[in-house]
Amino acid sequence: MTKHGFTLFVFFSAVASTTCRDEQDFCESKVCNEREFKQNHFYTNEKTYGEIPLTLSHRLLDALPLDELDGPVSRPVRGCVFSGSRPTPLKEPLTLAAASQDVLRNILDLNESVIQNEEFVLCVSGGKLFPGSIPLAHRYGGHQFGYWAGQLGDGRAHFLGEYTNRKGERWELQLKGSGKTPYSRSGDGRAVIRSSVREFLCSEAMHFLGVPTSRALSLVVSEEPVWRDLFYNGNVIKERGAVVLRLARSWFRIGSLEILTRTGELDVLRTLLDFIIEEYFKSIAMNDPDKYVVFFSRVVNETAHLIAHWMSVGFAHGVCNTDNFSLLSITIDYGPFGFMESYDPNFVPNTSDDEGRYSIGAQANVGLFNLQKLLEALKPLLTSDQLSQCRQTLREYSQTYQQRFHELFKAKLGFLGNQETDSYVIAFLLKLMEDTGADFTMTFRQLSEVTMSQLQTGSIPPSMWALSDLLSHEYFRDWVQLYLKRLSRMESDSDAARQHRMQGVNPRYVLRNWMAESAIRKAEKNDFSEVALLQKTLTEPFVEQEEAERAGYSSKPPSWAQQLRVSCSS
Ligand SMILES: *[C@@H]1O[C@H](CO)[C@@H](O)[C@H](O)[C@H]1NC(C)=O
Ligand SMILES: *[C@@H]1O[C@H](CO)[C@@H](O)[C@H](O)[C@H]1NC(C)=O
Ligand SMILES: *[C@@H]1O[C@H](CO)[C@@H](O)[C@H](O)[C@H]1NC(C)=O
Ligand SMILES: *[C@@H]1O[C@H](CO)[C@@H](O)[C@H](O)[C@H]1NC(C)=O
DSSP states (O other): OOTTSOOOOOOEEEOOOOTTHHHHTTTTTSBOOHHHHHHHHHHHHHHHOTTOSOOOBOHHHHHSOBOSBOSSOOOOOOSOSEEEOOOOOOOSOEEEEEEOHHIIIIISOOOGGGGGOHHHHHHTTTSSOOTTOOOEEEOOEEEETTEEEEEOOOSSEEEEEEEEOTTSOEEEEEEESOOOOTTOTTOOSOEEHHHHHHHHHHHHHHHHHTOOBOEEEEEEEEEEEEEEETTSSSOEEEEEEEEEEEEESOOOBHHHHHHHHHTTOHHHHHHHHHHHHHHHOTTSOTTOTTHHHHHHHHHHHHHHHHHHHHHHTTEEOSOOOGGGBBTTOOBOOOSSOEEOOBOOTTOOSSTTOTTOTTOGGGHHHHHHHHHHHHHHHHGGGSOHHHHHHHHHHHHHHHHHHHHHHHHHHHHHTTOOSOOTTHHHHHHHHHHHHHHHTOBHHHHHHHHHHSOHHHHHHTOOOTTOHHHHHHHTSTTHHHHHHHHHHHHHTOTTOOHHHHHHHHHTTSOSOOOOHHHHHHHHHHHTTTOOHHHHHHHHHHHSTTSOOHHHHHTTTTSOOOHHHHTOOOOOOO
16 A cells, blocks of 8 residues: 555456356246246356355346346347347456456445456456346437437446445446447447557546546456557558556446337336436435426536536546436546646547537536437426426526536635635636647646746746636736735735645546556556556646656647647547
8 A cells, every 4th residue: 555545456367267167058048937037147156256245236226227138249129128138258468457446345335356357347348247237238319419319328338237335325237348248239339458458547547636526446357359440541550459447436328218209118218207307316205296406406406516527627528418417426437538738628528529518517407418418308207387397598608618617627726715806817717828839738737836926026937837828818817916916805814724625626648648648558568557647647637747847748738749649539
């Protein structure tokens, strides 16, 4: 253990055994009786894997209808929320490239030594099932880039089951990149090292930034060849497959409900919605005739809060389709995301998104669009009076968002209490940052580190490179005067207290694309040292760390970073 509460992992290769092949074939492409299907899964699991100290359960399966057909045949499905679907084991040798200590210990109640267990590595990569696990693929639909896209569903993810930990929290475990499912369409069901490293690092990083998010337990890389067209330009190259085990309180999305309304499966819609409210929105009374209205207002409020939070750390999700938007308003589905460097409201992380539909500055509006789609999905279950209440809630979304945005940025500037000019001071700074292309993360961080007297005298040390960029702006002095005046109005405050407060909300390290890229290039050569360094650094993004400083993680991005095009094929 280091003083920061984490240790570096020992990386090793696990040689998989093949004892579970007979199970892999179980039930494939044959119609199964649902009960027999469940029992057989339970039975084979108990028989084989006593020593894995993690047992999963499945309340979902008892409550929600399951597709009768098992196996990875792509097809439209009706009348169900899940389909049985087995992970396809990755080609060996497998390497556990990274694991999250925090998830192991604090979510799964596991001793970190478990990662030395070969069986465990198989379980977290789809080669074996955890005891009690019944692997499923979720059926959902969604609006993609503004249009209804029909049935989508988990095309390369397997929901393994849920775990209730010592604290009584329930977490749903999912593999990503674990092979074909009934929802794969033309996909191969795999994920490459590149996108898996990004998801693993970013979901953990977001958690430690304090943003609601799915988590990642592990990253396993393999020798499995996976073919990808990196820039959608016809140049197909060979990459390698990887699997991330990810966790969330729930993986239900807006699209989980939408598909049921679209196909007129209203009984299933009601069953699923009641299940979601009962399980995840405990404070809503099930006998409340307005429970759907209350549910909707919760989702609206929390979505507004989530997107404001994204903005406060400069995070652009990149694909805010309704199938990528969680009903619990947590960040899910890390694909072509990016942290904004130079402040630019038009920042678009997906380099193929030419229209900028999902630019960072458009996220609040896209959130509203997605909530409208949610309301359309709920509509058949609402009375006309309830529908108009929901519409009213939607009209309040923008104010909720603005208010939260305002609070978060006030905290970023160290303000206590409210002053009429606060919005102006925030907007003024953002405008200066936009004009000068100042770095978003480091501008706020360096404002947290600079002293009031340095600001007053304009003696900003050159090491404060982001603030130095702002210094060139003709109105910067004016802004500084406003800012200092605002700070000096907080009578019981001290400069040290202000700095301390601000350093607790303005990270020094975020997962910039160039950092992820540098770690990925090494990972593709089986060197996971930079994945480990980034993981460690981003566990304490608000604390200055020596190794991270030496790696340049708070420095001006290297010149090669400017030319970087992040591939979005995943
Ligand atoms: C984890 O397990 C190892 C080996 O079984 C043991 O020595 C160690 O004390 C355990 N650690 C914790 C935190 O329980
Ligand atoms: C809105 O959501 C936030 C974040 O979860 C929560 O703190 C707040 O209490 C909610 N407000 C309302 C009115 O529900
Ligand atoms: C999000 O949605 C897109 C399109 O809607 C889907 O293809 C993709 O798998 C999802 N993205 C991620 C990163 O899971
Ligand atoms: C990036 O944007 C393009 C253009 O809109 C879209 O076709 C593509 O699916 C997006 N990539 C991802 C991973 O969502």
